Amino acid sequence: MSGDDLRLFIEAQRAGYRRELPQRIRAVEALCGRLLAGDASIEEVRLLEDSVHRLAGASGVFGLVAVGAAARSLELAIHCGDAGAIGSALESLKHQVPR
Amino acid sequence: MRPRPVRVLIADDEAHIRQLLARIIASLGGEVVAEARDGEEAVRLFELTSPDMVILDINMPSMTGDRALARIVALDPSVIAIMMTAQDAIDAVRHCLGLGARDYILKSNAAEEICRLLAEAWPRYTGEIAEAQAR
Numbered sequence: 393m394s395g396d397d398l399r400l401f402i403e404a405q406r407a408g409y410r411r412e413l414p415q416r417i418r419a420v421e422a423l424c425g426r427l428l429a430g431d432a433s434i435e436e437v438r439l440l441e442d443s444v445h446r447l448a449g450a451s452g453v454f455g456l457v458a459v460g461a462a463a464r465s466l467e468l469a470i471h472c473g474d475a476g477a478i479g480s481a482l483e484s485l486k487h488q489v490p491r
Numbered sequence: 492m493r494p495r496p497v498r499v500l501i502a503d504d505e506a507h508i509r510q511l512l513a514r515i516i517a518s519l520g521g522e523v524v525a526e527a528r529d530g531e532e533a534v535r536l537f538e539l540t541s542p543d544m545v546i547l548d549i550n551m552p553s554m555t556g557d558r559a560l561a562r563i564v565a566l567d568p569s570v571i572a573i574m575m576t577a578q579d580a581i582d583a584v585r586h587c588l589g590l591g592a593r594d595y596i597l598k599s600n601a602a603e604e605i606c607r608l609l610a611e612a613w614p615r616y617t618g619e620i621a622e623a624q625a626r
Contacts, residue, residue, distance in 0.1 A: 395518075397518075398514060398515070398518045398606065399603075401511075401514050402511065402514075402602045402603065402606070405507055405510060405511055405602070406602070408507070409507050438552075442504065442552055445504075445550060446504060446505045448577060449505060449508070449548070449550070449577055449598045450505040450507055450508055450598070452598055452599045452600070452601070453507075453508060453511065453598055453600065453601060453602050453605065454507065454601075454602065455601055455602075457599070460598075460599070464577070
């Protein structure tokens with residue numbers, strides 16, 4: 393594989409990740425809603441934690457540093473169980489999604 | 492005789508990262524023999540495929556990367572293990588280096604930088620593997 397092929401692959405991966413992002417954040421928002429309403433099951437809380445952690449880890453790799461930082465804040469807020477912080481971190485995450 | 496390609500196992504719970512690493516490894520002439528979504532699967536696939544190198548995310552569901560690393564190093568102390576992690580997990584990185592990990596890559600790096608870091612270290616890894624095979 394040439395350097396050009398790898399560069400093109402990285403660009404395609406980055407574009408694919410950005411395309412998926414709104415849907416992933418909508419899923420996180422729905423789970424946060426259930427968590428804040430006290431309706432989330434243990435599996436849903438685990439799914440939320442995993443989803444947010446993956447966003448925090450992968451976003452920087454694909455050039456979305458602000459999304460990664462916002463997801464990290466949300467991850468910490470969920471870990472602390474701070475409802476106010478969860479709400480504001482979620483808003484910040486939604487705001488960082490490229491349009 | 493041409494040396495065989497370095498055989499690599501990749502473990503990360505994010506599919507995009509696994510795909511990216513697989514392409515980088517292929518571009519360096521390595522062979523990705525297995526991809527795992529969590530630590531438990533990584534250990535199971537390590538036992539099945541006996542790779543020369545593993546790239547492990549530290550924070551994975553079911554079994555974390557550091558626990559998987561400890562199991563893998565116990566199975567093969569000569570394995571080259573590279574940990575991947577978020578930028579704020581330096582204590583976890585230190586722990587993994589103590590367990591026998593060779594290097595680490597921060598996920599705050601962009602894809603191109605990860606590619607550059609692996610390419611830079613690759614000759615060292617291949618040299619160590621060739622040496623171990625010759626013994």
